[in-house]
Amino acid sequence: MGAVKNKRMPRAVREQQMLDAAVRTFGQRGYRAASMDEIAELAGVSKPLVYLYLNSKEDLFTACIRREAQALTAAVRAGVRPELPADRQLWEGLRAFFTHTAGHPDGWSVLHLQARTHGEPFAAEVFAMREELVRFVTQLIVVAAREAHRDPSLPAREVAGLAEALVGAAESMAAWANATPGVSARQAAATLMNFAWAGLGTLMQGRPWTPPRAAAEV
Amino acid sequence: MGAVKNKRMPRAVREQQMLDAAVRTFGQRGYRAASMDEIAELAGVSKPLVYLYLNSKEDLFTACIRREAQALTAAVRAGVRPELPADRQLWEGLRAFFTHTAGHPDGWSVLHLQARTHGEPFAAEVFAMREELVRFVTQLIVVAAREAHRDPSLPAREVAGLAEALVGAAESMAAWANATPGVSARQAAATLMNFAWAGLGTLMQGRPWTPPRAAAEV
Amino acid sequence: MGAVKNKRMPRAVREQQMLDAAVRTFGQRGYRAASMDEIAELAGVSKPLVYLYLNSKEDLFTACIRREAQALTAAVRAGVRPELPADRQLWEGLRAFFTHTAGHPDGWSVLHLQARTHGEPFAAEVFAMREELVRFVTQLIVVAAREAHRDPSLPAREVAGLAEALVGAAESMAAWANATPGVSARQAAATLMNFAWAGLGTLMQGRPWTPPRAAAEV
Amino acid sequence: MGAVKNKRMPRAVREQQMLDAAVRTFGQRGYRAASMDEIAELAGVSKPLVYLYLNSKEDLFTACIRREAQALTAAVRAGVRPELPADRQLWEGLRAFFTHTAGHPDGWSVLHLQARTHGEPFAAEVFAMREELVRFVTQLIVVAAREAHRDPSLPAREVAGLAEALVGAAESMAAWANATPGVSARQAAATLMNFAWAGLGTLMQGRPWTPPRAAAEV
DNA sequence: AATGAATGAGCTTTCATTCAT
């Protein structure tokens, strides 16, 4: 396969190879269906070495989640220039997000699907990363309100809900964009940006959609 | 023992008991971690009977997905009165959606998490249901544009993306609302509705957010 | 090997077969060296069935210890007629003990060697049985002293030590008799009885051996 | 770090460190449960060095047994002054025995428990040592009979059995004394000496306990 | 309609042992 059967490599390098193989296997097969045998073989090493370096299947999975989560948040951070106005920051953040998830589909599968599906310890790991993204978006909404010379009349919970919705929509679209041929990261970002920014703008101008009286319903 | 050891029940009833047990087990443990032993015990029958009626673990899981998917779409359909204007229909649909997912957390876990995480055959099953929801939302957007006396100048793909984003946001918020104490189905629906409708309105008035020239970026 | 490949047997019977095989394997190979595969094969069943009935290797080993311990104490109890004088009781107890250990060498190996060598939980199980034997002997010593019209001037700890020494000698001789061809259970019992009873008699006549002054030594 | 990382030490010293570590590990964990990894780490060297010096796990275990066996017999020999009368010699031997086993519990565990439990090759090693002790005791009995101006009317096999019983009792009491707080080596020796010497004396005066006729029994 | 008895196949994990330096 191109790579010659490498022997005797320093530990740090081998570990990365193992994580690469593990992310790919976990991402495609799922946590339980992925076997340590398959991961070891894909990494080009024997199983005992995987255990020697990464300890257990759980630890290996956790290491994958951490590495991919950091890679993703780092990519988003690196893509945003904080001196720009809020809308540009959001735009750049979305672009970086969709670009990264498109470029690392297995990593994204690990974070978005596998980690959330196999127990608290793993889900918590992803939750921490997600929180960081939600915080970033929340802050942008607040800044945007200020820039629009509006006092932040939106209540905190409302803002939290919006940020949650936006991040959720982004996550969902990442999977959609990955699965739909012909949808580029840029297009996905544009669609979502459009949707989100317009909605936020309208909200901040104080013209929200009002739900009908509860009494009118069951 | 409370429940008398039920013997000799008609097949249809037994099957539902098994599906109940399976949805609960799959939803909480995950597809792979759930064992047929546990499901059979929870259903109060012997394992061979589960195989006699449901054939295999895969078939059982598929049956769960189908039942829960139909229950969800039926709930949404039932919650919407098609004679109302588009915004009211969307509102009611969201309410029904969040109400149902809140009331059936294990079923929602099966659909949203487990089914997507364990291979194509299952994911496809959910995909079909999701398509129905996306179609419903897409149609509402088109109707709304018409009601606003606007020709549907939005290109089809754009509309598809918006619907996708909206459904994705809803799915994501369902999980969030389930996990966040104090967030009712109604509140979740209101937050998302607000967000979405405002954005759509602005878009349809022809004032979209414009991404900066690509040249300005890396 | 004589026994036809038995199929479909009631659980209780199968469990005894498994315990038979386990005692033999543990007794000959040792706890760690004995593999569940080997035990299952010797029992004529598949490994999963062993786990289904006996739970784990630890539990299986514990079950072996318990069964063999009870068999041994039961044999000793059954061999002793409590209406006889103390010396006759001791004699019969020893005879029963050596006869049983000679007839169940693997069980004796499990109790005497394996169980004590592989961790507290197992050792404790044997300790309980041993305590029963020590109590039996202790009581005989006391009764013997009374029968000899001697007040039990022997201090309690001293008696405990003697009983301990006697039981220890018996245990040790059981292994020796098993390993030395030509030494019957009867002979082993006679040798030990001779040794023990004479010593006890002398002691109870108040003529113990007196250790030299500590000062005379290092 | 306290102990400086020792580098470049003469082979003999390193070997002793390894044996120390091995005896401790084997004694506490058991032969099979002790891992070469743990031993190497406890010895402060790398695993390959252990193999370079001691060859294999089996060889290492054998080396442990030999060293501890010699240490024990040497201690007993050193504790006995052969110019004294037989009873004093026995007393001193027992004292030395109990003192040594109390001072080297891991070594004693290796000899008394582990070595006998893990296959012939190891058991044979211990058997040799035991033989030496039995010979020593046998000889003392003979000498004692002569000192008592008695011809050794005891048949050889009877004497062998007695020696066996005495050594067995001693071994058993060593474990008991180690495990029972408050029982000193001296006390253990006194108890056993008392028991043994009295019994031997009575026997040699030709007043043995006589088993009932076999006919009276089953 | 229903079940107690049974298993083939696979998984994670560990360990004694050896190269190459």
Added chain:
DNA sequence: CATGAATGAAAGCTCATTCAT
């Protein structure tokens, strides 16, 4: 003299699945 890197082989355990009744 000494070790970091690496593995073949096996062990304990679980699970989906079936047979005989």
